[in-house]
Amino acid sequence: MKKQKAFIFKCSSCGHEEPKWLGRCPECGEWNTLAETPVAGRGTAKEAAGRTIPQSMPLASVDPLEGSRISSGIRELDRVLGGGVMKHSAVLVGGEPGIGKSTLLLQTAAAAETRGRILYVSGEESAGQIRMRADRLGIKEKAEKIEILCSGNLEDIQTIIEAVKPVLIMVDSAQTLYSLEAGLTPGTLNQMKFCTWELISWVKEHDAALFLTAHVTKDGMISGPKSLEHMVDTVLYFEQNDRAAGPGGQDCRFLRGTKNRFGSVDETGIFTMGEKGLTAVDDPSSLFLVTREGELPPGVVTAAVAEGTRTLLVEIQALTVPAKGSISRVFSDRIDSARVSRVAAAIEKHLGLRLSDQDLYINVAGGMRITDVGVDLALACALYSARTGIPCPAKTAICGELSLAGEVRSLRRLAGRIKAALGLGFEKFLGPLPETARDSREVSPPSEKSGVPEARSGEKNNYLPAKDLKSAIKAIYK
Ligand code: TYD
Numbered sequence: 001m002k003k004q005k006a007f008i009f010k011c012s013s014c015g016h017e018e019p020k021w022l023g024r025c026p027e028c029g030e031w032n033t034l035a036e037t038p039v040a041g042r043g044t045a046k047e048a049a050g051r052t053i054p055q056s057m058p059l060a061s062v063d064p065l066e067g068s069r070i071s072s073g074i075r076e077l078d079r080v081l082g083g084g085v086m087k088h089s090a091v092l093v094g095g096e097p098g099i100g101k102s103t104l105l106l107q108t109a110a111a112a113e114t115r116g117r118i119l120y121v122s123g124e125e126s127a128g129q130i131r132m133r134a135d136r137l138g139i140k141e142k143a144e145k146i147e148i149l150c151s152g153n154l155e156d157i158q159t160i161i162e163a164v165k166p167v168l169i170m171v172d173s174a175q176t177l178y179s180l181e182a183g184l185t186p187g188t189l190n191q192m193k194f195c196t197w198e199l200i201s202w203v204k205e206h207d208a209a210l211f212l213t214a215h216v217t218k219d220g221m222i223s224g225p226k227s228l229e230h231m232v233d234t235v236l237y238f239e240q241n242d243r244a245a246g247p248g249g250q251d252c253r254f255l256r257g258t259k260n261r262f263g264s265v266d267e268t269g270i271f272t273m274g275e276k277g278l279t280a281v282d283d284p285s286s287l288f289l290v291t292r293e294g295e296l297p298p299g300v301v302t303a304a305v306a307e308g309t310r311t312l313l314v315e316i317q318a319l320t321v322p323a324k325g326s327i328s329r330v331f332s333d334r335i336d337s338a339r340v341s342r343v344a345a346a347i348e349k350h351l352g353l354r355l356s357d358q359d360l361y362i363n364v365a366g367g368m369r370i371t372d373v374g375v376d377l378a379l380a381c382a383l384y385s386a387r388t389g390i391p392c393p394a395k396t397a398i399c400g401e402l403s404l405a406g407e408v409r410s411l412r413r414l415a416g417r418i419k420a421a422l423g424l425g426f427e428k429f430l431g432p433l434p435e436t437a438r439d440s441r442e443v444s445p446p447s448e449k450s451g452v453p454e455a456r457s458g459e460k461n462n463y464l465p466a467k468d469l470k471s472a473i474k475a476i477y478k
């Protein structure tokens with residue numbers, strides 16, 4: 001029988017194992033990190049014999065998990081989670097330092113609708129600091145059931161978890177976790193992955209859920225939390241595109257899901273950060289709307305965009321200036337630049353309006369990042385208006401997807417968008433042709449019964465349907 005090797009060479013940075021010594025780890029590319037390590041009880045035949053053999057089972061006999069959600073007590077967080085956090089699941093909350101991850105976790109710990117205990121583990125702040133923050137957030141009555149542990153040591157955390165048996169575990173942050181088992185250098189990627197995996201394994205087997213925070217820096221997305229994404233069930237990113245002022249001039253922050261095994265990733269949670277921590281924004285439909293008196297400046301239009309199940313009315317601003325270089329450039333960080341280029345190309349081709357010799361600047365008031373395809377037509381109208389200097393008529397909302405052939409395509413939730421716009425005092429709505437009889441019923445002006453104000457007495461044509469780009473421009477810039 002072949003004799004088992006007593007030593008292997010293990011990378012102290014990433015944990016990769018090699019049978020022989022190498023100067024550079026082939027896994028992580030670090031130099032001089034491979035160290036001789038004794039082989040620790042790896043699956044010998046004897047051990048394997050003592051192990052119970054796993055059995056498969058018919059899918060139909062498995063109990064569904066549905067119904068075992070815990071409401072976080074914070075409506076906007078529940079919205080992005082898909083109605084609360086599932087038991088046995090792990091949620092990663094990523095974001096830049098200072099965005100409010102620790103605040104969100106502490107507020108969730110206080111508001112969560114559970115009778116069980118909550119363990120708040122912090123490797124970043126002292127117990128005193130957490131208490132100060134809790135006092136500031138006004139967490140008093142719920143403080144009884146929150147246990148605080150200030151440590152990043154996995155073995156310590158596991159001991160406490162076994163003693164406290166929490167229903168919710170909050171870990172702030174994944175980057176501060178370390179374990180002696182996971183390599184010699186604390187704070188490496190391997191440490192973070194190993195510890196996170198251990199905690200996830202615990203919640204999978206118990207009636208509990210795990211929240212983890214992780215710092216993201218603008219360029220560190222790949223090496224940090226990204227490497228945890230495949231392990232957790234839900235990934236939420238907290239972002240603030242710039243210091244956009246919300247109602248009352250407060251900071252606006254957005255919580256978006258990029259992965260969710262138990263819900264959609266379309267929803268965006270909208271918060272403002274104030275004196276008493278994060279506050280969910282009740283009615284965001286008008287949050288990104290700029291109220292203007294009289295005529296609009298050229299290049300400014302209002303789009304009705306769908307964000308998950310909500311409609312937001314947002315101001316889109318376009319500016320075109322003769323290109324400084326030989327090629328035209330697009331400056332747009334709220335709407336994908338590729339989308340802007342595509343819409344600009346459609347305008348050039350189908351309206352014969354030259355944009356390829358212009359630099360294009362696109363902005364969305366309020367700092368919201370827009371991914372909805374329904375913004376295409378509004379973008380086209382803004383670019384047209386910016387280039388020609390003809391202002392878009394006031395109190396007009398626009399939505400519609402553009403095809404490369406210049407057609408205006410129909411959209412999901414058209415009726416909801418029209419309703420939201422009319423509700424906010426818009427008088428005209430430019431959008432796609434109603435596709436079916438049901439759609440055309442939906443687009444007729446809502447009656448008073450529906451609670452939405454009539455657009456204008458006697459005005460039937462407040463909906464401007466457009467078949468293609470040309471007819472859309474004709475309809476509003478006539
Ligand atoms: P924090 O949750 O510590 O951010 P993170 O954990 O993501 O690094 O919150 C950071 C910011 O929020 C900090 O700049 C202070 C501010 N803040 C308030 O404005 N109001 C509050 O009530 C709290 C607790 C924090």
Ligand code: MG
Pocket residue numbers: 101102103124172
């Ligand atoms: Mg923090």
